[in-house]
Amino acid sequence: MDLAKRPRRLRNSNNMRRLVREVSLSRDDLIYPLFAAEGSNIKNEVSSMPGVYQLSIDNYLKELEEVCKLGIPGVLLFGVPASKDEVGSGAYACDGIVQRALREGKKRFPELLFIADVCLCEYTSHGHCGVVKDGKVQNDESVELLARAAVSYAQAGADIVAPSDMMDGRVGAIRKALDRNGFEDTAIMSYSAKYASAFYGPFRDAAHSKPAFGDRRAYQMDSANASEALREAELDIEEGADIVMVKPALAYLDIIRDVSAAFDVPVAAYNVSGEYSMIKAAAKNGWIDEKAAVLEAVTSIKRAGAKIIITYFAKDIAKWVLED
Ligand code: PBG
Numbered sequence: 001m002d003l004a005k006r007p008r009r010l011r012n013s014n015n016m017r018r019l020v021r022e023v024s025l026s027r028d029d030l031i032y033p034l035f036a037a038e039g040s041n042i043k044n045e046v047s048s049m050p051g052v053y054q055l056s057i058d059n060y061l062k063e064l065e066e067v068c069k070l071g072i073p074g075v076l077l078f079g080v081p082a083s084k085d086e087v088g089s090g091a092y093a094c095d096g097i098v099q100r101a102l103r104e105g106k107k108r109f110p111e112l113l114f115i116a117d118v119c120l121c122e123y124t125s126h127g128h129c130g131v132v133k134d135g136k137v138q139n140d141e142s143v144e145l146l147a148r149a150a151v152s153y154a155q156a157g158a159d160i161v162a163p164s165d166m167m168d169g170r171v172g173a174i175r176k177a178l179d180r181n182g183f184e185d186t187a188i189m190s191y192s193a194k195y196a197s198a199f200y201g202p203f204r205d206a207a208h209s210k211p212a213f214g215d216r217r218a219y220q221m222d223s224a225n226a227s228e229a230l231r232e233a234e235l236d237i238e239e240g241a242d243i244v245m246v247k248p249a250l251a252y253l254d255i256i257r258d259v260s261a262a263f264d265v266p267v268a269a270y271n272v273s274g275e276y277s278m279i280k281a282a283a284k285n286g287w288i289d290e291k292a293a294v295l296e297a298v299t300s301i302k303r304a305g306a307k308i309i310i311t312y313f314a315k316d317i318a319k320w321v322l323e324d
Pocket of ligand 1 (some may be wrong): 257
């Protein structure tokens with residue numbers, strides 16, 4: 001055979017593959033999600049997410065130390081409050097669980113980036129992401145409460161607030177409220193294209209945030225839609241989002257690609273709980289090689305165009321990157 005072009009030439013050795021590799025994972029890309037819970041000496045493993053825990057503040061601080069040692073730039077905080085109510089007061093209470101976690105964490109690890117997820121679902125008795133009236137999630141009323149929550153997280157030390165509620169106009173309202181209160185340097189990472197997804201199931205076990213009735217399809221996006229993701233991202237950027245997010249990641253790589261090609265702000269992707277649990281479950285059964293599967297999945301998310309990857313595997317990935 002007389003072949004001038006042989007793509008295999010560039011695959012023949014490890015160093016050759018390293019040399020021509022188009023994307024590589026770095027610790028710089030990672031964000032590690034954490035669940036802060038009330039109480040002390042609490043480290044409850046989430047049954048559907050092996051290796052992920054609800055942590056009381058004491059144990060959460062130990063976790064932060066490990067995250068810093070591994071060189072991961074930031075954490076994303078969720079709260080597991082002791083009590084919930086109709087209007088999600090815990091989300092904007094100045095002694096709320098996330099507010100306390102932020103204060104304690106920022107005091108000890110000032111360099112670490114603290115990102116606060118902004119949503120009501122962990123704090124409402126009905127589990128919806130906003131205020132409910134006549135069985136419907138109210139947009140504008142919810143936005144006011146979300147903006148209050150964002151300001152209280154900024155006051156407690158959040159570097160970034162990350163609205164994940166999918167109400168219309170919340171990014172603009174949060175930006176205005178932050179600026180009005182002197183937090184013009186607090187960044188917004190918006191969950192811009194957040195789909196109504198079956199892959200959030202294990203997270204709802206971790207955060208006790210399963211809706212008590214109905215589902216989230218009247219506010220989270222329909223998985224069949226791609227151009228709608230561009231409209232959502234465009235609105236959020238106009239309203240002041242610094243970083244836009246696509247969520248989930250693996251079933252939405254096309255959306256990550258579209259959004260990163262269309263806009264010049266950094267794109268984040270959330271490798272969500274169900275995506276984590278599937279790999280964990282298959283690996284536990286010996287059906288898949290966990291490390292290889294994780295690295296392949298996360299590399300795909302980066303290849304699709306995400307600069308920032310939020311993943312429960314962040315600590316493992318950081319270790320593997322360091323070993324290499
Ligand atoms: C809160 C929120 C959810 C996730 C992040 N923020 C759950 C939901 O929308 O039901 C999911 C994260 C994951 O699955 O890992 N709105």
